[in-house]
Amino acid sequence: MSTVETTTPTTQAPAAEAVGTYKENRSARENAGRIFFVILILATVFGLVMLALLITDVVVKGIFNDLPGDYMLVTGDISGDTITANEVAVIDPLERIAGSRTQTDRGIAGEIVGTETRTEETRGGDTLNLEFLVLDTEHGEVLIQIDEDTVILDEDEGETPATLESFPVDGSAHVMVIGIERQDFIIGQEILVGPPEGSIAGEIRSFEGPTISVQIASDDGTEELSVQQNITLETSMGRRTVVLEEGTLMFFAADPDGDQTQLEELFGTRPPLTGTVITDFPSRRPREAGMLSGIVGSVIVIGLTALFSFPLGVGAAIYLEEYANRGWLTNLINININNLAGVPSIVYGMLGLTVFVRFFGAFRPSSPLVQAFNIPVEEGAVGGWIFNLFGIPWLEIHLPFGRSLLAGGATMTLLILPIVIIASREAIRAVPPSIREAAFGLGATKWQVISRTIFPIAFPGIMTGMILALSRAIGETAPLIIMGAFTFIAFLPSSIWDQFTVMPIQIYNWVQLPGDAFRVQLAAAGIIILLAIMLSMNAIAIFLRNRFEIKW
Amino acid sequence: MTTNGSTDYVFETDGLSVYYDGKLAVDNINLQVKRNHITALIGPSGCGKSTVLRSFNRMNDLIPGASVEGKIIYDGRNIYDDSTDPVEVRRRIGMVFQKPNPFPKTIYENVAFGPRINGYQGNMDELVERCLRQAALWDEVKDKLKENGLALSGGQQQRLCIARALATQPDVLLMDEPASALDPIATLRIEELMHELKEDYTIVIVTHNMQQAARVSDYTTFMSIDRSNPDARIGHVVEFGPTEQIFTNPQKKETEDYVSGRFG
Numbered sequence: 001m002s003t004v005e006t007t008t009p010t011t012q013a014p015a016a017e018a019v020g021t022y023k024e025n026r027s028a029r030e031n032a033g034r035i036f037f038v039i040l041i042l043a044t045v046f047g048l049v050m051l052a053l054l055i056t057d058v059v060v061k062g063i064f065n066d067l068p069g070d071y072m073l074v075t076g077d078i079s080g081d082t083i084t085a086n087e088v089a090v091i092d093p094l095e096r097i098a099g100s101r102t103q104t105d106r107g108i109a110g111e112i113v114g115t116e117t118r119t120e121e122t123r124g125g126d127t128l129n130l131e132f133l134v135l136d137t138e139h140g141e142v143l144i145q146i147d148e149d150t151v152i153l154d155e156d157e158g159e160t161p162a163t164l165e166s167f168p169v170d171g172s173a174h175v176m177v178i179g180i181e182r183q184d185f186i187i188g189q190e191i192l193v194g195p196p197e198g199s200i201a202g203e204i205r206s207f208e209g210p211t212i213s214v215q216i217a218s219d220d221g222t223e224e225l226s227v228q229q230n231i232t233l234e235t236s237m238g239r240r241t242v243v244l245e246e247g248t249l250m251f252f253a254a255d256p257d258g259d260q261t262q263l264e265e266l267f268g269t270r271p272p273l274t275g276t277v278i279t280d281f282p283s284r285r286p287r288e289a290g291m292l293s294g295i296v297g298s299v300i301v302i303g304l305t306a307l308f309s310f311p312l313g314v315g316a317a318i319y320l321e322e323y324a325n326r327g328w329l330t331n332l333i334n335i336n337i338n339n340l341a342g343v344p345s346i347v348y349g350m351l352g353l354t355v356f357v358r359f360f361g362a363f364r365p366s367s368p369l370v371q372a373f374n375i376p377v378e379e380g381a382v383g384g385w386i387f388n389l390f391g392i393p394w395l396e397i398h399l400p401f402g403r404s405l406l407a408g409g410a411t412m413t414l415l416i417l418p419i420v421i422i423a424s425r426e427a428i429r430a431v432p433p434s435i436r437e438a439a440f441g442l443g444a445t446k447w448q449v450i451s452r453t454i455f456p457i458a459f460p461g462i463m464t465g466m467i468l469a470l471s472r473a474i475g476e477t478a479p480l481i482i483m484g485a486f487t488f489i490a491f492l493p494s495s496i497w498d499q500f501t502v503m504p505i506q507i508y509n510w511v512q513l514p515g516d517a518f519r520v521q522l523a524a525a526g527i528i529i530l531l532a533i534m535l536s537m538n539a540i541a542i543f544l545r546n547r548f549e550i551k552w
Numbered sequence: 553m554t555t556n557g558s559t560d561y562v563f564e565t566d567g568l569s570v571y572y573d574g575k576l577a578v579d580n581i582n583l584q585v586k587r588n589h590i591t592a593l594i595g596p597s598g599c600g601k602s603t604v605l606r607s608f609n610r611m612n613d614l615i616p617g618a619s620v621e622g623k624i625i626y627d628g629r630n631i632y633d634d635s636t637d638p639v640e641v642r643r644r645i646g647m648v649f650q651k652p653n654p655f656p657k658t659i660y661e662n663v664a665f666g667p668r669i670n671g672y673q674g675n676m677d678e679l680v681e682r683c684l685r686q687a688a689l690w691d692e693v694k695d696k697l698k699e700n701g702l703a704l705s706g707g708q709q710q711r712l713c714i715a716r717a718l719a720t721q722p723d724v725l726l727m728d729e730p731a732s733a734l735d736p737i738a739t740l741r742i743e744e745l746m747h748e749l750k751e752d753y754t755i756v757i758v759t760h761n762m763q764q765a766a767r768v769s770d771y772t773t774f775m776s777i778d779r780s781n782p783d784a785r786i787g788h789v790v791e792f793g794p795t796e797q798i799f800t801n802p803q804k805k806e807t808e809d810y811v812s813g814r815f816g
């Protein structure tokens with residue numbers, strides 16, 4: 001005993017010293033950590049700024065300024081007021097001629113008898129003003145929607161030019177060249193090549209391939225000309241080869257600017273490029289197309305997925321780690337969770353379709369359930385049994401869920417649940433047993449130990465796993481396509497029972513459309529936005545891990 | 553060893569045996585722990601010291617497959633009675649572990665954890681300060697109560713764990729080799745602290761360090777593995793008595809061999 005008392009005062013000083021040096025080492029390490037953290041933040045900020053610049057350029061569609069097919073191209077001469085009596089041919093690369101239903105109906109000729117503005121309501125409740133040209137054709141009066149893609153060919157008033165008469169109004173398409181002289185068909189000539197595959201403008205660079213015969217229409221009549229089938233053009237998007245085939249039209253722009261002014265006076269100015277990929281709805285016109293409904297759909301589906309999968313996944317993880325007895329049932333569940341994490345996502349789409357979208361068909365009008373209980377089911381897209389608790393609109397419940405946001409979120413929840421459970425169990429298991437003992441030793445109940453120590457300590461790990469799982473879900477396309485998500489949604493959802501689309505489906509849809517505007521520019525813009533969202537989600541996960549992870 | 557009125561004793565064990573997965577680990581332990589004294593458990597490693605200590609606050613309940621036979625009378629009641637709530641037992645019998653295990657929370661929240669979960673109504677700041685003072689840590693941490701407990705040195709962490717255990721206002725402190733992970737200076741501080749805490753608490757300490765037992769304890773229990781059946785490695789109590797007697801005048805040959813360092 002006495003030794004203790006006497007040695008204590010002398011050891012006091014070294015004790016303080018020892019503690020001091022220990023602390024210094026620690027703070028040196030902390031400083032290094034801090035510097036690394038600052039560098040990480042700076043790098044992240046730099047990356048985000050670069051990404052933001054890239055995105056702004058993409059989303060304001062700066063890249064669309066050079067888009068072919070956006071020109072309103074006029075050959076020949078339109079002389080001011082007299083246009084209503086003119087014979088014109090209208091060619092529309094996107095088949096927006098009212099009443100035309102077939103693939104080959106790409107152009108029509110006739111006399112302009114008037115213009116018309118129609119107001120239509122979109123499903124989102126917006127109104128849309130559509131400009132039409134009323135044309136007296138051999139098929140009767142036809143309404144033609146006018147927009148920037150429309151190409152109008154016009155000849156001198158009074159006459160009915162041969163060029164227009166020989167125009168393939170009935171779909172018996174020829175390769176046709178209008179309004180040029182023979183010598184125009186040479187290297188260096190500016191040319192716009194029209195449908196069927198969209199249209200593209202550029203300067204002729206070379207001719208290749210087999211020689212075919214094309215019809216040249218001019219004031220002097222029609223003549224045949226031999227030309228090689230593959231024409232390489234120098235366009236604003238680099239070199240493109242155009243294959244001349246049945247139905248291809250070629251226009252040689254003489255003086256488009258002068259004529260365009262007159263057209264603007266007549267049909268209103270071109271819509272300025274105000275929309276962005278982020279703020280526009282899908283459209284058949286690339287300039288107006290965007291993925292607003294896809295972004296909103298993705299955000300809501302992911303939000304619902306997070307809402308469902310967090311309590312389910314974390315609850316399951318806590319149960320399995322803390323409460324479940326080791327036994328054959330627990331083992332079976334463990335094996336299944338691990339297997340489910342590897343099941344192809346398309347399988348979950350089938351599951352979602354059967355379970356959530358259709359409820360095994362239990363609410364079909366012909367189902368025994370409906371017949372037995374006389375349930376008032378509605379038919380149609382938003383069919384099934386709809387009932388309203390207490391008459392409050394947002395408490396409306398649809399059975400089955402149908403192809404709704406809710407069904408999408410539920411399907412995605414199934415998809416990521418195994419991953420969330422595995423990540424959460426991992427995080428819970430990483431809490432040292434000594435912490436558990438410490439809490440129990442202080443008289444904590446089991447639930448207090450879990451809720452006050454284990455869960456808060458595991459939380460950053462759980463969140464990291466959760467976000468990584470969600471960022472996987474946000475890129476998933478297959479299950480939602482199987483489940484029946486739509487590709488063309490031009491309105492914002494008003495409730496979780498609405499139909500929806502998501503970003504990857506929108507991108508997939510664009511890639512399938514003809515025309516570089518969709519295939520290249522819009523799809524690329526969509527992919528960049530999708531990547532940006534995914535990368536920022538991953539960045540948040542990394543931030544959480546670095547910021548809140550406990551170093552024992 | 554005299555048996556005074558039973559109120560002098562905080563714990564009295566009666567035929568305590570502990571099994572792990574049906575295998576006997578310690579057999580038929582009978583000992584008393586005197587109020588406001590320090591009782592040390594010494595013995596070779598693996599003889600069941602921790603096992604006995606952990607059965608005093610039912611920490612063995614947390615080990616799957618562990619089972620306890622016999623009685624431990626605490627406060628006139630058997631803590632292994634069906635009617636006894638193990639949570640209540642652990643609240644009144646605090647524990648300090650071999651390796652410092654502060655929560656990854658602030659120093660303040662570490663100490664306040666126990667009172668909070670037990671619904672403490674009084675002034676938390678005062679309680680935290682009092683416990684940190686009792687654990688002789690206040691002066692070192694009073695300016696950084698909001699810092700993480702893990703940022704302290706090992707010795708400070710262990711004193712924080714003692715303060716944390718004191719905050720639930722227990723009767724008894726169980727300490728399982730509380731200084732074995734610490735350097736000699738930190739060890740001395742913990743030993744001094746135990747002397748101070750003896751005034752208000754009853755302490756049971758497990759140690760494999762005989763000098764430590766000799767320095768700090770009033771009573772010593774020497775445990776060993778039953779030599780008649782060495783393969784089974786069953787722990788039992790060889791000798792129990794005042795520390796002075798165990799170290800200077802042991803009654804058993806085995807004890808003498810051990811305390812004089814001649815143990816196999």
Ligand SMILES: Nc1ncnc2c1ncn2[C@@H]1O[C@H](COP(=O)(O)OP(=O)(O)O)[C@@H](O)[C@H]1O
Nearest residue numbers: 572577596597598599600601602603604615785
């Ligand atoms: N959790 C456990 N599971 C199974 N056996 C254990 C467990 N803890 C301790 N034991 C066994 O009980 C015996 C006593 O261990 P312990 O009480 O830790 O001894 P000591 O603290 O004296 O070193 C040892 O043989 C050990 O293997």
Ligand SMILES: [Mg+2]
Nearest residue numbers: 601602603728
């Ligand atoms: Mg031990």
